[in-house]
Amino acid sequence: MSSNDIAISIRALSKSYTITSNVERHITMAEALLDRAKNPFRRLETETFWALTEVAFDVAQGEVVGIIGRNGAGKSTLLKVLSQITEPTAGEVRLYGRVGSLLEVGTGFHPELTGRENIYMNGAILGMSRREIHRQFDQIVDFAEVVTFLDTPVKRYSSGMYVRLAFAIAAHLNPEILIVDEVLAVGDAAFQAKCLGKMEDVAKSGRTVLFVSHNMDAVRRLCTRGIVIEGGRAIYDGPTQEALRSYFDMTRRPTTITSVGLKNRLNRTSGAVRFTQVTAQDALGQPTWDFRSGDSIRFALTFEAHEDVRNLGIYVSISSLRSKEIITTISEPLTDSPVQAGETHSCIVELPHNTLRPGDYSLYFLLGSANLQTEYDVVDENINIPILSVTSEETDPYKTRGYCSMATDITFN
Amino acid sequence: MSQLSIETPAVEKRSPAPQAEPKPYKILKQRSGWQALNVRELWQFRDLLVMFAQRDLRLRYKQTILGVAWVVLQPLISAAILAFVFGRVAKLPGPANVPYFVFTYVGMIAWTLFSTTLTKSSGSLVGNANLVTKVYFPRLVLPLSTVLSSLLDFGVALLMLVPIELMNHVKPGASLLLLPIWVGLVLMLATGIGLHAASLMVSYRDIQHILPVATMFLMFASPVAYTISGISGKTKLLYTLNPITGILEGFRWSLLNTGTPQAGVLAYSAIFSFIVFVWGAYSFRRMERKFADVI
Numbered sequence: 001m002s003s004n005d006i007a008i009s010i011r012a013l014s015k016s017y018t019i020t021s022n023v024e025r026h027i028t029m030a031e032a033l034l035d036r037a038k039n040p041f042r043r044l045e046t047e048t049f050w051a052l053t054e055v056a057f058d059v060a061q062g063e064v065v066g067i068i069g070r071n072g073a074g075k076s077t078l079l080k081v082l083s084q085i086t087e088p089t090a091g092e093v094r095l096y097g098r099v100g101s102l103l104e105v106g107t108g109f110h111p112e113l114t115g116r117e118n119i120y121m122n123g124a125i126l127g128m129s130r131r132e133i134h135r136q137f138d139q140i141v142d143f144a145e146v147v148t149f150l151d152t153p154v155k156r157y158s159s160g161m162y163v164r165l166a167f168a169i170a171a172h173l174n175p176e177i178l179i180v181d182e183v184l185a186v187g188d189a190a191f192q193a194k195c196l197g198k199m200e201d202v203a204k205s206g207r208t209v210l211f212v213s214h215n216m217d218a219v220r221r222l223c224t225r226g227i228v229i230e231g232g233r234a235i236y237d238g239p240t241q242e243a244l245r246s247y248f249d250m251t252r253r254p255t256t257i258t259s260v261g262l263k264n265r266l267n268r269t270s271g272a273v274r275f276t277q278v279t280a281q282d283a284l285g286q287p288t289w290d291f292r293s294g295d296s297i298r299f300a301l302t303f304e305a306h307e308d309v310r311n312l313g314i315y316v317s318i319s320s321l322r323s324k325e326i327i328t329t330i331s332e333p334l335t336d337s338p339v340q341a342g343e344t345h346s347c348i349v350e351l352p353h354n355t356l357r358p359g360d361y362s363l364y365f366l367l368g369s370a371n372l373q374t375e376y377d378v379v380d381e382n383i384n385i386p387i388l389s390v391t392s393e394e395t396d397p398y399k400t401r402g403y404c405s406m407a408t409d410i411t412f413n
Numbered sequence: 414m415s416q417l418s419i420e421t422p423a424v425e426k427r428s429p430a431p432q433a434e435p436k437p438y439k440i441l442k443q444r445s446g447w448q449a450l451n452v453r454e455l456w457q458f459r460d461l462l463v464m465f466a467q468r469d470l471r472l473r474y475k476q477t478i479l480g481v482a483w484v485v486l487q488p489l490i491s492a493a494i495l496a497f498v499f500g501r502v503a504k505l506p507g508p509a510n511v512p513y514f515v516f517t518y519v520g521m522i523a524w525t526l527f528s529t530t531l532t533k534s535s536g537s538l539v540g541n542a543n544l545v546t547k548v549y550f551p552r553l554v555l556p557l558s559t560v561l562s563s564l565l566d567f568g569v570a571l572l573m574l575v576p577i578e579l580m581n582h583v584k585p586g587a588s589l590l591l592l593p594i595w596v597g598l599v600l601m602l603a604t605g606i607g608l609h610a611a612s613l614m615v616s617y618r619d620i621q622h623i624l625p626v627a628t629m630f631l632m633f634a635s636p637v638a639y640t641i642s643g644i645s646g647k648t649k650l651l652y653t654l655n656p657i658t659g660i661l662e663g664f665r666w667s668l669l670n671t672g673t674p675q676a677g678v679l680a681y682s683a684i685f686s687f688i689v690f691v692w693g694a695y696s697f698r699r700m701e702r703k704f705a706d707v708i
Contacts, residue, residue, distance in 0.1 A: 009437075017706065080705070081441065082441075083548070083549050084439075084441060084549035085545075085546065085547065085548070085549050085705045086702075086705045086706055087441070087442075087443055087444065087702045088441060088442055088443055089443060090443065091442065092440055092441060092442035093440070093441040093442070094437035094439075094440050094441075095437060095438050095439045095440075095441065096437055096438055097438050098438065099439075099549075101548065101549070103547050103548070104547050107543065107544060107547040107548055108543070108544050108547075108548070110468060110472065112471075112472055112475050113468065113471065113472070117468075117471065120464060121464055121468055124460050124461040124464040125461065125464075125544065125548055125550065126548065127549075127550070129460050130460045130464075
């Protein structure tokens with residue numbers, strides 16, 4: 001790579017956030033003030049959280065790079081720094097061209113404005129000039145298939161139309177460097193395919209693209225190079241195939257959580273019994289977080305008692321990413337005999353032949369007293385345990401209807 | 414390949430002579446302290462600035478029956494109320510040969526220009542938090558765009574003044590030509606405070622609650638609905654320390670041809686407004702880099 005066809009150069013890029021951790025929850029403002037009055041000199045304990053540590057790589061012009069990693073690994077922070085939304089704490093980024101970024105579909109859409117008005121508004125927000133938008137207007141409308149609704153406020157749009165219009169505007173951005181975060185995850189299958197096609201066109205036209213997605217097929221199709229981010233570091237950088245392999249190897253490892261977010265956890269719970277390891281396994285006991293519909297899903301949970309506990313119970317729930325619980329299982333009590341401080345136990349929770357429809361799900365594990373009146377420890381997405389991902393070989397025409405398909409008997413007379 | 418390259422002249426294989434490092438379009442790294450205003454970049458985003466103002470206007474009168482009429486009705490009604498309270502009930506003396514209502518109307522439209530610009534610009538960041546955390550554009554665009562829409566309101570209210578003056582036989586003089594100066598001063602003062610309030614509000618939403626009270630206090634502390642001609646001594650000095658006093662005098666001088674204000678008072682208001690504006694703009698730029706992380 002000669003130095004004159006470089007598009008992005010990232011050097012020792014780090015980004016930290018400060019988190020205040022010992023803030024007790026105040027229900028009313030009066031309570032907050034009272035607490036402040038009682039302990040006027042207490043300093044807020046702050047924790048520095050490094051979202052990115054010493055990330056460094058170069059991207060050549062015309063390269064299409066996939067950024068992959070688990071939730072909370074730092075992908076989005078990286079994109080936010082590259083799109084100038086937030087500033088790096090250390091290191092620097094050199095950009096050799098105009099950057100257009102699309103971190104969320106429909107940013108700046110206003111429900112009261114019509115489709116036409118929103119096209120101009122959103123285009124301007126994304127950095128297009130009025131003339132540019134005007135020139136591309138018909139193409140955008142065509143692509144989004146909303147011609148007849150142009151003068152209807154978008155609050156009356158179906159969610160499909162809304163997403164189509166939003167993507168169409170962004171797809172007609174013309175910067176030299178395009179940064180895209182997880183936008184293909186929306187819309188129906190047909191439209192997703194269309195979007196992917198459009199992205200391929202963008203890539204072929206010689207523009208530089210940084211692409212974040214959980215849709216590994218899309219990454220495989222679009223990108224020539226993959227960068228795996230884990231714990232705020234770029235742990236792999238190379239051809240897409242190898243990058244995906246390294247990502248999958250990583251996600252299959254059990255998550256040891258002895259100290260992960262302990263402070264955060266103990267804020268919410270007593271900590272009498274604490275999780276030490278949480279693993280998801282397939283029917284053969286192989287660790288994985290990726291399943292197919294119909295596979296058995298097993299969770300192997302290890303925990304350690306810090307105090308003597310009677311009637312230990314466990315609660316597991318699987319939720320859609322919009323945090324609506326879909327499946328919950330409760331066991332109370334796990335054992336009749338008391339669990340003593342210092343003891344380590346494990347249990348396996350199995351969902352034989354899961355009936356989840358394809359999608360990503362978040363998990364929630366709780367150890368508590370059998371009636372769940374006392375919570376000992378909670379492990380969930382707040383401390384970044386992996387997302388459970390379910391795929392399916394068959395095309396399921398009803399996959400948008402609900403999250404779960406139950407075994408049903410239908411009698412026809 | 415390596416054998417072949419021995420025979421090929423090296424010059425052909427190389428990319429044309431070592432070049433100087435290309436100049437980056439932009440370098441992103443941590444900044445600290447005071448920042449330049451970067452007017453050039455603001456100019457690049459002028460379309461967005463206009464678009465925000467348009468959006469604001471479009472949204473304001475959606476689902477209202479009277480629509481744009483509110484632009485005129487608001488200052489008319491408030492001027493009428495103030496004229497009644499101060500002119501009739503409190504029987505404060507107005508200026509000679511100008512009806513009390515016309516007098517308060519002018520005060521009211523100047524004051525409204527100040528207060529709407531201040532309120533809107535200060536709330537513009539928090540009100541658009543979703544944009545601030547998701548896209549990049551010069552953040553100054555948000556508060557500055559609010560100036561356009563309040564200026565438009567002011568324009569409409571000003572037009573309304575024409576029939577009011579005709580009906581009441583009030584004529585402005587040559588000092589009318591100075592009106593843009595007073596408008597400029599009001600806007601500088603309001604956006605200056607607004608910019609500072611907007612960046613503070615990102616971390617401290619308390620500002621949201623303090624601001625309306627402070628604005629109301631300021632309104633009564635400024636001669637919006639009364640003259641300071643009857644006031645003397647220390648109170649008078651206090652009034653002249655308020656930069657809005659001078660600006661309001663300027664407005665009335667231009668629009669109602671009331672007496673010429675003292676040059677010193679006007680100069681004080683002008684310098685004060687300018688300093689507040691520059692201070693607001695620079696402190697906004699200084700705090701800007703934290704917005705997306707804190708908001």
